[in-house]
Amino acid sequence: MPHTNQDTATRDDRIARGRTARAAVPRSHHAEFPPPGRRPDPLALLARQDADRVPELVPIRYGRMAASPLAYFRGAALPAAADLATTPRTGLVVQACGDAHLTNFGLFASPERRLVFDLVDFDETLPAPWEWDVKRLAASVEVAARENAHPPAQRRRGVLAAVESYRQAMHDFAGRTALEVFHAHADADALRAIAAHRLGSSGRRRFDRTLARARARNDVDALHRFTEIRDGRLRLSARPPLVVPVSRLAGDGDPGTLEERLGDVLSRYRRTLAPERRAVLDHYRLADVARKVVGVGSVGTRCWLALLVGPGAEDPLFLQLKEAGPSVLQEFTGAAVRCEAGRRVVTGQRLMQAVGDVFLGWVRTTGFDGRVRDFYVRRLCDGKGVAEVTTMTANVLRAYARLCGWTLARAHARTGDPLAIAAYLGSGPGFAEAVREFAVACADQNERDHTALRSAIRRGHIAVASGP
Incomplete structure (x- = not known):
């Protein structure tokens, strides 16, 4: 578990720690995205990973990543980590997912056979700055919204919904006991209530179809x-x-x-x-x-x-x-x-x-x-269901992004110091607005990187295999 001062520090000390981090790294600084000259070649990073993979399967990887900017984003966890490493750090560490994009959240069955919503992929998990996961999630909302041809104003609302949901949830968890945080989860009934409140009747029907598909996967x-x-x-x-x-x-x-x-x-x-x-x-x-x-x-x-x-x-x-x-x-x-x-x-x-x-x-x-x-x-199969983000309307995507933000905050609150993180985030939208700027810049660069991959494929520098 990441080291925090929760065991010995007073409440005031923990709040002070968050505010000190904010003074050292103002929230507005999280808008920064590394310019092209400061980034390592993403295709070289991906090629480095290929060295230890099954050779005949590597072309399938590139075939899948080349399909769309969102598919590229999903496969480019290492280039994303390299970008995040150049951005300002708060110094507040949690057990990070390491690849917290929209399609790494989903439904699965609990031991009591109830459907719950949570993170579902942990290949890259490691103690790391909490803000890296938030930025990866926010960028994925922007990329997915572009894939769905949502207008800029709707994309902005979706990204802000994810980050503001994280901030609000972290403030909530900061006021709970450690056991209350540990037991917090979103089951299917809670998800349905969220959908009913935010989406109306058509959204409820979409949500119920997602649950039905998840239940079939056993x-x-x-x-x-x-x-x-x-x-x-x-x-x-x-x-x-x-x-x-x-x-x-x-x-x-x-x-x-x-x-x-x-x-x-x-x-x-x-x-x-x-x-x-x-x-x-x-x-x-x-x-x-x-x-x-x-x-x-x-x-x-x-x-x-x-x-x-x-x-x-x-x-x-x-x-x-x-x-x-x-x-x-x-x-x-x-x-x-x-x-x-x-x-x-x-x-x-x-x-x-x-x-x-x-x-x-x-x-x-x-x-x-x-x-x-x-x-x-x-x-392999335990009631799992991952939402198809490329078919979501802007309203559905925004509600889903909000749910992912809440879930990520709960995961971070279990292993980090929610009081210090909440103190850093504060009560206003400053952090969310800065991360939105980061997400837009990241999505722009993601499109350029995806274009570079497709260009390398056309020139014969990278072999691909088509198929599902």
């Missing part, structure tokens, strides 16, 4: 989407290059022994679970494993889809084993990470999420290609 649904009966046994279906069963895999380990090695990896992952969760996992046996392509920025990292089956005919459990590397924030924060990369992701997720995945765990292995690699493990 293990039984995945059973029909991802599996087939082959040679009399339940197996994962092949959909190359996006899903490739280990029996058909070449170039990333010996297919003849890979499934056995992955079974051993799952056994070691089991030890990172609490005893009662191990007891549930022990009802299942490994039936098949496939390599799976996920996301945009993650394409090319090793990700395995494990099919486990229980004693019943329709009792599947799908686990995702996703490779974890250093956070994109690490070189810019100077933070010392003394644990496995998979454990870093799991710890960050547990710190930030109000409700967690009961099967979340990690493992380190040398079994695939002779190199030490870290993975974290989670359920």
